[in-house]
Amino acid sequence: MKFQAIKGTRDFYPETMRLRNYIIDTWRRVSLRNGFEEYDAPILENLSLFTVKSGEEIAEQLFSFTDRGGRNIAMRPELTPSLARMVGAKINALPRPIKWFAVPRLFRAERPQRGRLREFFQWNIDIVGEESIQADAECIYTLIDFLREVKLTPADIQIHIGLRPAVSAMLTQYGVAEEAMDKAFLALDKKPKIPAEAFETMMTDLGLSAEQIQNITTFMDCPSEQAIQQLASIEGIDEHAENLQRLWDILTTMGVADYIRFDFHIVRGLAYYTGVVYEALAAGERAVAGGGRYDNLLQLVGGPAAGATGFGMGDVVLGILLDEKGKLPADLQSPSLDIFVIDAGENTAEAMLTLVGTLRERGLACDYSFKRAGVGKQLKEANRRGARSVVLIEQADLDAPDSLSIKTFATGSQTSMTQSEFLSSLG
Ligand code: HAM
Numbered sequence: 548m549k550f551q552a553i554k555g556t557r558d559f560y561p562e563t564m565r566l567r568n569y570i571i572d573t574w575r576r577v578s579l580r581n582g583f584e585e586y587d588a589p590i591l592e593n594l595s596l597f598t599v600k601s602g603e604e605i606a607e608q609l610f611s612f613t614d615r616g617g618r619n620i621a622m623r624p625e626l627t628p629s630l631a632r633m634v635g636a637k638i639n640a641l642p643r644p645i646k647w648f649a650v651p652r653l654f655r656a657e658r659p660q661r662g663r664l665r666e667f668f669q670w671n672i673d674i675v676g677e678e679s680i681q682a683d684a685e686c687i688y689t690l691i692d693f694l695r696e697v698k699l700t701p702a703d704i705q706i707h708i709g710l711r712p713a714v715s716a717m718l719t720q721y722g723v724a725e726e727a728m729d730k731a732f733l734a735l736d737k738k739p740k741i742p743a744e745a746f747e748t749m750m751t752d753l754g755l756s757a758e759q760i761q762n763i764t765t766f767m768d769c770p771s772e773q774a775i776q777q778l779a780s781i782e783g784i785d786e787h788a789e790n791l792q793r794l795w796d797i798l799t800t801m802g803v804a805d806y807i808r809f810d811f812h813i814v815r816g817l818a819y820y821t822g823v824v825y826e827a828l829a830a831g832e833r834a835v836a837g838g839g840r841y842d843n844l845l846q847l848v849g850g851p852a853a854g855a856t857g858f859g860m861g862d863v864v865l866g867i868l869l870d871e872k873g874k875l876p877a878d879l880q881s882p883s884l885d886i887f888v889i890d891a892g893e894n895t896a897e898a899m900l901t902l903v904g905t906l907r908e909r910g911l912a913c914d915y916s917f918k919r920a921g922v923g924k925q926l927k928e929a930n931r932r933g934a935r936s937v938v939l940i941e942q943a944d945l946d947a948p949d950s951l952s953i954k955t956f957a958t959g960s961q962t963s964m965t966q967s968e969f970l971s972s973l974g
Contacts, residue, residue, distance in 0.1 A: 555657075555665025565879045566870075567668070570862050571650050574670040577696055578648035581689040583672060586647050588629035590654075594619035596628045599847055605817060608655040610665075622654040625859065626671045627819070627841065628848055634675045635850020645675040646685070662833040662864035672838075673857030675845070680790040683823045683840055683856045684797040690827060690836055690858060691803040697865075698874045701805040704835060708825040709813030710791055711839070714767075716781045717811075721762045727753045735767065735814045767811045774809035787822070794823065819844045825858070829868050836860035878933070885911040887929035891922045891939040898943035902966065909973065938969070 552558050559567055578585070598606050611621040623629060626649055634645060649671045657663055672689050674682040687706060694704055714735065715728060723731045734749035750760045769777045775795070778788040791809070798804050815824045815837060822840030829835060838858020845853045869875050886906055890899040899915055906913040914932060916925045922939065929937045936955050953969045955962060964972070 553665070555659035557664065557666070561882065565882070566866055566875070567862065569876065569879055570865060570869075571668065571670075573693065573696055574648075574650055574860075577689065577693040578670075578672065581646075581672075581685070581692060583646045583648040583689070585649060586630075586633070587649050587651065588623070588626060588633060590623055590652065591620050592623055592629055592632075594621040596632060596848060597621050597624060599628070605655070608657045610654045610656050623651065624653055624655045625817075626651045626653070626669065627673070627817075627844065627857070627859070630671070630673055630675070630857075631841075631844040631848045631850060631855065634853070634855075635845045635848060638676065638845075638851055638853060643676060645677075646673075647675070648672050662861075662867060664863055668862040670836075670860045670862075671857060673855060675855040676853050677856075678842070678854035680793050680823070681797065682854070684794050684801075686838065686857050687794075687798060687807065687825065688801055688803060690860070691798075691806045693860070694806065694827070695803075697869060699829075699868065699872070703868070703872055704806070704827055704829045706807045706825050706827050706836075707810035707813045708791075708794070708807055708823060709809070709811050709815075710778075710784075710787055711814060711820050711822060711824050712787050713778055713781055713784050714811055714814055716784050717766050718763065720781060721766075722755060722759045723753060729818060732814045732818075733816070735812065736816045738767070739812055769811065771808035771810060774811065790823065815839055819847070822856070827860070829864075832864050832868060835864045835868065881931070881933035883912070883933040883935070884914055884929075885935055886913045887925075887932060887934035887937050888913060888915045889922060889925040889929065889937060889939045890915065890919060891925075892941045892943060895940040895943045899940050902938070902940065905970065906973075909970075911973070 557563070575585070594609065594611050597609060605624050609621045609624055611619060614620050630647065630649075634641065650668055651671065652666065653669050654666050656665060659665060670693075672686050674686060687708075690706065711732075714732075718728065718731050719725075731750070731753055734746060734753070737749070738746045747760055750763070755763075766777070775788060775792055778784060778791070795804065795807075798807055813824050813826050814820075815826070819841045820839040821842045824839030825837065826834040827836040836858050838856070840854070840856040842852075842854045844855060845851060888899050888903050888906070890896050896919065903913055903915050914934075916928050918924075920928075926937065938953050938955050940953060953964055953966060955969065
């Protein structure tokens, strides 16, 4: 019998593992420099944690099973409900601000396609217990800080920011009934990904006339520069409009406004969002990141009322983008070692092992060839292994182990020295 990896999962051979580690290390570094602390939650949760308010789409995509005690368990498709559960259980005991990040492995039983798999990693950035738009701005800033760090420019990627309450008020104003609201949001979320006729059918099914659909489409298609003015035509959302202006002002002041634009098409597939919502989009690709404000989720999972906001970014589309735009660091192409030690003399095998041991003890990534091949072959191996420098041991006097003749060449230059000179040159 021959086994293959499960559909939509990935085997990480060392080459792809380097990319995964690069992405995750950068997520961590950027989180920490923006003042976020790391946490995690279990991979398994009660199924109902996800069905309570994540929305239809995610509920359909759950990997779930019944355990031996008859309990319904799900493999987490996202982290936000677990975060809400964890913070909700201890909110008064937690030091403020609650600026947390995590890099969970997630599972969604969706159709595998470009940028979407069944198992993936997702960076999560969230701020809980802060109602002001400054918290949303902080999350968006952190997202942009990451994009800059991996050299994705505003020409490569843009954060499209929408405002759920404005769209919901607009839908009410144009005749969508309260009970049809979730379905209308789903149709709007799908709009950019489906043909215009399919969108119209979805809206007609909600009882809307061609004129109402036209009004809604005109509102949604408004260009970014006019978005804030356009909000004046919708009743009862003044406070939200002010928030959007403040968000723009903060991100402009922090020097990252090039990366953002307003776009009311963004309503998000997950049902728990209550305020500003956004997605990081690159031309022709599925979203790289998505998030927004979710002020009711803590209560929905049995906790106290507390404002919350944040986003998730998957590793899959991001990896494709970095690769195709040539933004991956060159050193990901091969493994890396600080030093490769070559046994190049008559009786230098033991001296080589001693030196390898000493270098490793000093914390250097150091290796040598198992086969005692010719120097040329060992040099080739050093090169293939990504060694930054090579030490050739050409001569060893076993009675006086300090009298080694060593050559190092990091940049093609060669020098000879004794072992003690070499070790002190390393500092
Ligand atoms: P989401 O939009 O479902 O939001 O996912 C966020 C990101 O995770 C997507 O933009 C995408 O990069 C990645 N992603 C989602 N599904 C897949 C998949 N099947 N394969 C690969 N990548 C995927 C959430 O999950 C929210 N919980 C984010 C959030 C955090 N909101 C507030 N805080």
